[in-house]
Amino acid sequence: xxxxxxxALVNYIGLSAxxxxxxxxxxxTRRNPLIMLMAIELMWNAxxxxxxxxxxxxxxxxxxxxxxxxxxVAAAEAAIALAIVLITFxxxxxxxxxxxxxxxx
Amino acid sequence: MTLxxxxxxxxxxxxxxTVTARRPVYSVVYLIANFVLLAITYVTLSAEFLGVIQVIVxxxxxxxxxxxxxxxxxxxxxxxxxxxxxxPGIVGPAVALVAVxxxxxxxxxxxxxxxxxPRAQPVSAAPGTANAFGSTSDFGAALMTTHLLxxxxxxxxxxxxxxxxxxxASDAAPQATRHHARRRGPRTREPITRERPALEKGSxx
Numbered sequence: 001x002x003x004x005x006x007x008a009l010v011n012y013i014g015l016s017a018x019x020x021x022x023x024x025x026x027x028x029t030r031r032n033p034l035i036m037l038m039a040i041e042l043m044w045n046a047x048x049x050x051x052x053x054x055x056x057x058x059x060x061x062x063x064x065x066x067x068x069x070x071x072x073v074a075a076a077e078a079a080i081a082l083a084i085v086l087i088t089f090x091x092x093x094x095x096x097x098x099x100x101x102x103x104x105x
Numbered sequence: 106m107t108l109x110x111x112x113x114x115x116x117x118x119x120x121x122x123t124v125t126a127r128r129p130v131y132s133v134v135y136l137i138a139n140f141v142l143l144a145i146t147y148v149t150l151s152a153e154f155l156g157v158i159q160v161i162v163x164x165x166x167x168x169x170x171x172x173x174x175x176x177x178x179x180x181x182x183x184x185x186x187x188x189x190x191x192x193p194g195i196v197g198p199a200v201a202l203v204a205v206x207x208x209x210x211x212x213x214x215x216x217x218x219x220x221x222x223p224r225a226q227p228v229s230a231a232p233g234t235a236n237a238f239g240s241t242s243d244f245g246a247a248l249m250t251t252h253l254l255x256x257x258x259x260x261x262x263x264x265x266x267x268x269x270x271x272x273x274a275s276d277a278a279p280q281a282t283r284h285h286a287r288r289r290g291p292r293t294r295e296p297i298t299r300e301r302p303a304l305e306k307g308s309x310x
Contacts, residue, residue, distance in 0.1 A: 079266055
């Protein structure tokens, strides 16, 4: 009844690493801040997948609780980051992250 | 086993499409598909409550927030049509860096003792069974008793986020001029880059 019993833990960790790397590549290569944020969300979820796989393998609830915490922090991060994107766009009429360099001194 | 590989292929494909989509709205759609597949993966990992949360919070709330921000951004001008989306010479270094990180991950994963599970621990109960591992009652009991402090910290994080968003998005005027701006009656929405010389002198109206 549980299809996970035959899948090794390494498969889940490998899948998590792959999604995380896709997220890293997205943050590195895209210049649209919204797509960069979505790549960051991919990385959050890859970490969540790894923690849930470990929690399932060890039958320990701590991984699930920490995944819950991660989801909450990701929600807060998305809200604040999108507010910053909106304000930046209102201020500069531009969302290209390479053009926004006023903090670089 | 077959279900896992189907989910894995779907997850990788939707992740790649999310990152490589030309328009951010398409990217959001692919990310919704990715999160739904990930919720199914969570259920196969007997984390059913987190699967539901993944659909409700991630695929619904957060990505709708993304869509609303895109709608707000694209009303006045077309901000995403300025210039190429990618830097010209970034693909090579990015691929190299990703390869290095992948090597480090493989190195770490193959050496972690956590991957060697002491014995096969099958969960006999079907998803939805109460009090089995990963069921909602089990997760709730763990969240409210053993891990109560992270739960409270979560509430604090959400409160900080709410205050931050309200401070960022509601009133863009700096602290000194806010008092004068409020006296002018209904606030006019104006670009915040513009200086307000009339308010510097303290002249009312």
